[in-house]
Amino acid sequence: MSARSSPIYDCVLRLKAVDAHEHLLPEQERLSVTPDVVWLFHQYSLRELRCAGMSESDAQAVMDLSVSLHKRWRIFKPFYESIKHTGCAQGVLCAMKDLYGCGDLNDKTYVPVSEEIARQNKPGITDRFLGQKGNIAHILNCNYQYRQPVDYAHPIVSLNIAAVWSPKSVVKDVRELGRKHRVAVTDLDSYLELMGRVYADYRKHKVIGVKTTIFPPARTIDKRRASGHFARFWRGKSLAPDARSSLFSFLQDAAIGYAAQSDFTVAVHCGIGAGVNYDFTDQHVRHMIPLLLRHPGARFDLFHLGYPWMGEAIAIAQSFPNVSLNLCWCHANNPSVYERAIADLVGSVASNKILAMGGDIWRLPDVAYGYLKLARLGLARALSGCVSDGRLSSGEACALAEAWLNSNAFAIYPKLKLPA
Ligand SMILES: [Zn+2]
Structure with a gap:
């Protein structure tokens, strides 16, 4: 019997799975080229x-x-x-x-x-490659909009309703958002009111989660100080870097509060990204800890296994009940690290806290298919290894695969409803 015809390969490769992270745009974006x-x-x-x-x-x-x-x-x-x-x-x-x-x-x-x-490159390309050929039943799709390429893609949108980077564009974006939601933003209180309306809109549009990126912790500030920084920022005055990051952190905390009230999972990019020539240590997974301590009532799904800081990501999942680990993109970023981590995760993290794969792709459903297929092969190889060394029975390996590739997603993202 060849390895690929073993029962583990069989269940991992054939399972109707949840693709736990994409950015897939509405199909027109792909069909237009x-x-x-x-x-x-x-x-x-x-x-x-x-x-x-x-x-x-x-x-x-x-x-x-x-x-x-x-x-x-x-x-x-x-x-x-x-x-x-x-x-x-x-x-x-x-x-x-x-x-x-x-x-x-x-x-x-x-x-x-x-x-x-x-x-x-024809209409239906997403479903042909991911749904039919790729055996994907649901896509947790962070394209930051309500419009989705297939009806089984579920929107994940931005945690922060506006980023505090360039005052000019943020003020313009927030004014526009304010007009849409009928809130005239003049100060921090009206901004927070707008945030509440945006989150109500998210709930109406079947959002299942909100996404952000981890940053180094900022000094925490109270509302009075945040109001002062906000007023200055809103008047177009520059803020010192530490005031700006404290304000950003204050607003992010408020957004996490709304996310928790809405039962949205907070997805967090941790570890290296797609760029070159930048300091990716800003996205070190250890920067999650102060945030987790401040928000025990929110649910966090940490992405990419924190690569290259897998050990710390695992330790965080072992220490915080409200953290899950999403292995999306890790399998493409470094396939052998992904496979080695499977055995570590089997032996260290509760099995209901893992999501095994996601392509992390914007306009390439074909490439997402390739990433997911290779993830399944890596997972099958790693779980087979756990069976050969006696750590798991075949049945246990298949049950883990089912949880990691499918059922865990419904508990980690409760807004994603189990099919009736
Ligand atoms: Zn992503």
């Missing part, structure tokens, strides 16, 4: 291409669909050769093979596979 194979490497593989030495201007040219495919392929190919074994690229290659019938990307195949990709 004529995609080709090089373009499929945008988003995460672009980070690997840049780190392999591709210049920023070449990276822009390579992903610019108005430039000829032949020209872009010539720039892309030498860097592709360096990144093709990375998890992010492997996900694209898996999509190419399973969905477009191309098992090897080279000088002879890049044109025909591109034609096939363009040919299949």
Whole structure:
């Protein structure tokens, strides 16, 4: 019996699963371009291409669909050769093979596979690749809007109704939001009233969770001081960096309060992201701890296993009842870390606190399919390892897979209703 025909592979690969994190946009966004194979490497593989030495201007040219495919392929190919074994690229290659019938990307195949990709770029692409071919029953979809690409994608929107970065754009955005919700924002109190109305709107539109990114802890301030900072900010005056981060933290705490009252799970990006040349230690998972101590009544789903700080993410899940670990994107970011972590998680974290996979993709349902397929294979391999070394029986491994790939999502995101 080959490994892939074992009962564990069978249940992990065939299970109707919950895709625990995407950013999939309404399909029109994808259908409005004529995609080709090089373009499929945008988003995460672009980070690997840049780190392999591709210049920023070449990276822009390579992903610019108005430039000829032949020209872009010539720039892309030498860097592709360096990144093709990375998890992010492997996900694209898996999509190419399973969905477009191309098992090897080279000088002879890049044109025909591109034609096939363009040919299949038709309405229904999300359901064809994820629902039907990918066996996905629900998508927890953080596209920050109510409109969804399929009826089994459930909206996750922004925790913070406006980010406190550039006063100009925030004031403009908040005024617009205020007009929509009939609140004239003039001070902190009216801003908080607006926040309450926005959250009521979220509830009306079947939102299941809200998303944010972790940042280093700021000095906590009381409402009086926050009102002073807000007034200054609202008048367009600059705030000192620590005042700005304290105000942001105050507003974020208020939003977490609304999220908890609304029974929305707070999804948090932890660890490295898709960019290059930035200080990703700002997103260290340990920065969650002060937030968790302040909000024992809210529910937090920590993303990406905190990569590269998996040990600390696991310890946090072991120490806080209101934390779950979402392994989305971790399986593409570093597949062998993902597989090794499975055995760690089996032996350390309560099994109802894990979500095993999510593609974390915006416009590429095909690549999301590839990421999820490779995640399932990694999970099956890791759980099979736990069976061979006697830590789990086959039945227990399959039960864990079912929980991690499906049923846990309904408890971790209670607004996601179990099918009747
Ligand atoms: Zn994401």
